Amino acid sequence: MYDGMPAQVQAAVPPQLQPAPVAPPAEPAVESAPAEPDTCANCVAITYDDGPVADTNRLLDALHARDVRATFMVTGTNARENPDLVRRMRDDGHTVGNHTDTHPRLPLLDDAAIAAQLDASSAAIRTATGTSPRWMRPPYGETDARVAGLAGQRGLALALWDVDTLDWQHRNAEITCRAAVDQAQPGSVILMHDIHASTVDAAPCVIDGLRAKGLRPVSLDELIPDPEPGHTYVRR
Numbered sequence: 103m104y105d106g107m108p109a110q111v112q113a114a115v116p117p118q119l120q121p122a123p124v125a126p127p128a129e130p131a132v133e134s135a136p137a138e139p140d141t142c143a144n145c146v147a148i149t150y151d152d153g154p155v156a157d158t159n160r161l162l163d164a165l166h167a168r169d170v171r172a173t174f175m176v177t178g179t180n181a182r183e184n185p186d187l188v189r190r191m192r193d194d195g196h197t198v199g200n201h202t203d204t205h206p207r208l209p210l211l212d213d214a215a216i217a218a219q220l221d222a223s224s225a226a227i228r229t230a231t232g233t234s235p236r237w238m239r240p241p242y243g244e245t246d247a248r249v250a251g252l253a254g255q256r257g258l259a260l261a262l263w264d265v266d267t268l269d270w271q272h273r274n275a276e277i278t279c280r281a282a283v284d285q286a287q288p289g290s291v292i293l294m295h296d297i298h299a300s301t302v303d304a305a306p307c308v309i310d311g312l313r314a315k316g317l318r319p320v321s322l323d324e325l326i327p328d329p330e331p332g333h334t335y336v337r338r
């Protein structure tokens with residue numbers, strides 16, 4: 103009724119009697135650019151500590167055969183002993199991390215000794231690969247605020263794990279495989295040790311088992327592309 107009135111008549115109607123203005127139609131929601139699909143939603147990191155030793159070459163062959171990138175947390179001692187293997191890790195696309203020089207319990211050391219442990223391992227990795235590591239794993243998973251701080255000053259993020267295969271204890275390939283595959287969830291970090299032949303034997307079973315479960319075995323650099331130095335990661 104009001105809408106049909108001539109404008110000057112509408113103007114004469116007291117404001118309180120005028121109908122509420124019709125709200126303009128809502129702006130259509132702006133289409134945001136489609137988010138990059140999270141291609142790593144089903145990723146798990148498989149990690150190997152304490153090498154490299156001669157048998158690590160067999161593990162590198164197994165990973166290569168299945169087109170998998172993993173992570174190797176190497177000691178400075180073993181990296182200096184086997185620089186060719188550290189170089190192959192780099193060439194094959196694996197993440198190479200710092201596992202200290204001689205594998206001590208870091209929280210028991212003073213700052214200077216912790217720094218020396220980290221620096222010696224990073225130097226050995228740099229000598230073999232030309233690149234400084236971004237990841238470190240404290241031996242036995244033993245860390246504290248001092249260790250994390252000194253690692254952070256060196257550009258190192260700390261990688262612990264949420265799946266422990268206890269491979270070093272039972273040294274049984276079948277149990278290693280079952281522990282890794284059964285406990286792994288999307289985002290998991292799986293702990294193993296390439297210094298044990300049984301763990302090397304288990305690698306094809308671990309990879310095939312994770313894939314059968316719909317998970318994708320990857321390196322730490324794939325799982326967590328931008329680690330924050332000094333931060334401790336247990337999983338993604």
Ligand code: NI
Nearest residue numbers: 151152241242
């Ligand atoms: Ni270790």
